[in-house]
Amino acid sequence: MNSYKFSDLSVGMSEKFTVTITEEMMNKFIEITGDVSPIHVSAEYAKEHGFATRVCHGMLFGSMFSTMAGVYLPGEHCLLHSVETKFSLPVYPGDVLTVTGKISEINDTFKTVFVKGTITNQNGKKVCKANIQLGVRE
Amino acid sequence: MNRTEIMAKLNEIFCDVFDDEDIVLTDATNSDDIEDWDSLEQINLLVAIEKQFSIKFSLADVADLENVGAMVDLIERMVG
Numbered sequence: 001m002n003s004y005k006f007s008d009l010s011v012g013m014s015e016k017f018t019v020t021i022t023e024e025m026m027n028k029f030i031e032i033t034g035d036v037s038p039i040h041v042s043a044e045y046a047k048e049h050g051f052a053t054r055v056c057h058g059m060l061f062g063s064m065f066s067t068m069a070g071v072y073l074p075g076e077h078c079l080l081h082s083v084e085t086k087f088s089l090p091v092y093p094g095d096v097l098t099v100t101g102k103i104s105e106i107n108d109t110f111k112t113v114f115v116k117g118t119i120t121n122q123n124g125k126k127v128c129k130a131n132i133q134l135g136v137r138e
Numbered sequence: 139m140n141r142t143e144i145m146a147k148l149n150e151i152f153c154d155v156f157d158d159e160d161i162v163l164t165d166a167t168n169s170d171d172i173e174d175w176d177s178l179e180q181i182n183l184l185v186a187i188e189k190q191f192s193i194k195f196s197l198a199d200v201a202d203l204e205n206v207g208a209m210v211d212l213i214e215r216m217v218g
Binding site for chain 2: 081082107109110112133
């Protein structure tokens with residue numbers, strides 16, 4: 001885990017990690033949230049509606065921005081303020097996602113950091129992007 | 139930039155930050171009048187104001203802002 005302090009951060013700093021989406025992760029997400037929409041539960045249903053197989057919940061892989069902030073950038077001292085997320089392509093079990101965060105702006109007065117987040121799949125296609133706003137505990 | 143022009147730009151910022159096109163600011167408007175105006179949105183407002191007016195606040199500048207009128211006064215002083 002990284003432990004950047006506010007003074008360690010600068011515009012342009014970036015971090016990335018990869019994660020593989022699994023059926024088990026999706027089933028746990030369903031168990032936690034109760035989102036049993038058939039597109040996420042049934043491969044047959046998803047295929048009938050034009051998808052390759054059951055579709056990963058956007059909020060599951062979008063939650064990787066929490067990991068980006070709390071573990072990587074800035075890590076330990078993070079106080080997450082907001083994550084505005086957009087989902088652009090479906091994600092399926094087995095997809096290998098690369099989660100990237102890059103500091104776009106820092107406000108010294110209000111000790112606030114703005115991070116551009118992106119998630120790309122194993123084909124290099126962007127599946128999700130986010131504007132992340134966070135504070136850093138002293 | 140006069141006070142009326144500052145208020146007009148400030149109104150646009152508030153509508154954008156709170157995603158509410160119906161906001162109509164007056165000098166007396168304060169955080170009691172806009173439900174979502176909490177400490178986090180206060181930071182978002184001030185950061186947006188800094189960008190819009192090309193100014194830089196200090197914490198002392200913004201510590202005691204009690205309403206929109208005080209914000210306009212502060213911006214007016216800073217933009218000259």
